[in-house]
Amino acid sequence: MAFASINSSGAPIAAIEEAFATEPSLKKRVYDAIGTTPQHTPLFEDIAKYTSSLLARTANTTLPSRPPADGPAVKKRKLQNGESGETAQASVDLKDANAPVQFYVKDVSFATPQRKKLTLEITAGHQYLRARNQATKEIEFGVSMDKIKHALCLPVPEKTQKQFNFCIIPEYADGITPPPEGTTTSEAMVFTIADGPAKAAFSGDGQQINQAPGETADVLLCKILNENMRRCNVVRPDDKQFVSAMPEAHRKGEKAYHVKAFRGSKEGYLFLLSTGILFAFKKPLLFFSFDTIDSVSYTSVLQRTFNLNVMARPTGGSEEDNQEFEFSMIDQADFSGIDTYIKRHGLQDASLADARRAKVYNVNKPTGDEQAATEAADGDESELQKAQRELEDQEEEDEEDYDPGSDDSEGSGSSSDEDDDDDEEEEEAHGSDEDMEGTEELGEAATAAE
Known part of the structure; x- marks a missing residue:
């Protein structure tokens, strides 16, 4: 037939x-x-x-999505499609389980926004990146391809088997810039792809994807994402940007591109990339793109560790909107590499900013003409020269205020062989008996006085 x-x-x-x-x-x-x-x-x-x-x-319509005929109604989730007032239920193609699929990967382990295994899909026409429940076949969450602002592929630290975490960061989901009022935003997506061939990657018609010789699953997925995303390409760590001074402990001989750090009590990893600094992989994900970094500074610099402070400004925000994020307990071995990265990208070092300097207390503050002269001189001095001058001025004041006659310790009033006649007359007037061991003239004068 x-x-x-x-x-x-x-x-x-x-x-x-x-x-x-x-x-x-x-x-x-x-x-x-x-x-x-x-x-x-x-x-x-x-x-x-x-x-x-x-x-x-x-x-591109705004019709409400219909629930599957043989299952419960789709649970509402907040998703960002980039247009004011648009919600998850307004995007039929995203939540429509029957929408044509261009590419999918089974059994993908997601960490954010849900921690479970799901099927990763890219819909036909470069529309959406989304996750499907493998049991119920419902669409759990997703994001419009043209709203993905940053996509990162990073080696998972401290794992015996090599794996890669993909971080998909939509607009307004970087943890720095809040969404405009009246809009909703999808959360960042983090999912893991194992090293090796892509055995579970299929095209929309169910045929297994043909891979180039030696092409691993992470490389294949990077290529497919780059073909579908409109605003960015997948960014991976680069030796020219930053490599940790400490190699990967769990995979000997392999370079490490991360730095272990704490934000409060939460432990995570800092990745210094060509487009910005990422703190991952736990919620909330923080990505400091270069256009949001106002300054970077070091604090609590000790023998073994130091803290890195990032002052971030939301996109389109003012200085009043600045937020400071502190990452602590970073190993000193990585200080040089981090400092080189900061200088290479021209990130302002605010370690010596006024807010971080030690307070100067007005002890022995000069007045009148001295104050005016000091202020005039300050304009031509650097901070280091000013501090040195103030230290010298204070030492001179201490020397001028010193009164040797005020000391009541024993022998404080004794004279030497170099005492002159004025000293001799003063001693006679006070009947001093303490300096009778002077020169011969002093001896004769003492005898005559008796």
Whole structure:
């Protein structure tokens, strides 16, 4: 029959394959009908093409999404599509389980926004990156491809088996810039891809993806994401940007691109990348792109550790909107590499900013003409020269205020062989008996006085 000839020839009908890619049972029924009544083949092709056009058209509509016919209503989740007031239920293609799929990977371990294994999908027409529940077949969450602002592929630290974490950061989900009032935003997505061939990666028609020789799953996914994203490309660590002074402890001989740090009591990892600084992998994810970093400074610099402070300004915000993020307990071995990275990218070092300097107390503060002269001199002095001058002035004042006669300790009033006649007369007037061991003249004068 016609259906048998279609399968044996290996040339299925393209329109039907595209329209019913995610519904294999329905697709089989269509082919069965064609096999029974081959004269209706053009009719089924037209129906399939019309179905595909409807699915593509609804990607930009604002109709409420319909729940699956054989399952419960889809749980509402806040998702950002970039337009004011748009919500998850307003995007039919995102939540429509029947929407055509271009690419998918099974059994992907997600850490954010949910911690579970899901199927990662990219819908046809470069529309959405989303996650499907493998048991219920419902769409759990997703993000519009044109709203992905940063995409990162990073080696997972401290794992015996090599793995890669993909961090998908939509607009307003970097932890720095809040969404405008009246809009909602999707959370950042973090999922793990194991090193090695992509055995669970398939095209929309269910065919396993053909990989180039030696191409690993992470490389394949980076390539596919780059083909579909509109605003950015996937960023990976680069030796020219930063490499930790301490190699990966769990995989000997492998370079480490992360720095262990704490934000409060929460432990995480800092990655210094070509587009900014990431603190991951626990919620909330923080990504400081260069356009949001106002300054960087070091504090609590000790023998073994130091703190890194990042002053960030939301995109389009003012100085009043600045927030400071402190990352503590960073190993001193990485200080040089971090400092080189900061200088290379021209990030302002605010370690010596006025707010961080030690307070100067007005002890022995000069007055009158001295104060005016000091202020005039300050304008031509550097901070280091000013501090040195103030220290010298204070030492001179201490010397001038010193009164040797005020000391009541023993022998404080004794004279030496160099005492002059004025000293001798003063001693005679006070009847001093303490300096009778002077020169011969002093001895004779003492005898005459008796």
